[in-house]
Amino acid sequence: MQLREIAHSRTGDKGNIANISVIAYRESDYPILEKYVTTERVKAFFGDLVTGEVIRYELPGLGALNFVLHGALAGGVTRSLRLDAHGKSLSSALLGMEIG
Numbered sequence: 001m002q003l004r005e006i007a008h009s010r011t012g013d014k015g016n017i018a019n020i021s022v023i024a025y026r027e028s029d030y031p032i033l034e035k036y037v038t039t040e041r042v043k044a045f046f047g048d049l050v051t052g053e054v055i056r057y058e059l060p061g062l063g064a065l066n067f068v069l070h071g072a073l074a075g076g077v078t079r080s081l082r083l084d085a086h087g088k089s090l091s092s093a094l095l096g097m098e099i100g
Contacts (some may be wrong), residue, residue, distance in 0.1 A: 004095035006032060011091040016052075018072035020091050024063040033065050034058065036099035042067055045097050046090070 003022065006029040012019040022037055024030045043054040052070030059066060072090065 001098070001100050002095065003037065003097045003099050006099075007095065009091035009095055011088050013073060016071055016073050018050075018069045018090055020067045020069065020094055022065045022067070022094065027063050030060060030063040032100060033063075037065055037097070039067070041097070042069070042094065045094065046072070049090075 006026070007022050007024050009023065010021045020042075022033055024033055037056075039054045039056045042056075043050060046069070050069045050072045052072070054070070055068045057066040057068070069090070
């Protein structure tokens, strides 16, 4: 199943860092997020798009995981030649990750 079947996402950015929150639709699905949406899997999923560290913060009270992706925006909004220099499409892409 794809991540989007049990969760939605929000994204933010600052400089060359993208922030992606993955939020379970149902509280009962949060343990699935914890198990399958790891820093290693997120880093591997994005491959060469993320050149730095990926950090995961757990927010069980919200049923959410927050990922901070360093080196994810090719230098940032004012320096990047990417079509989506803000990284908003990163959250949509991540929701296509296969889990379970």
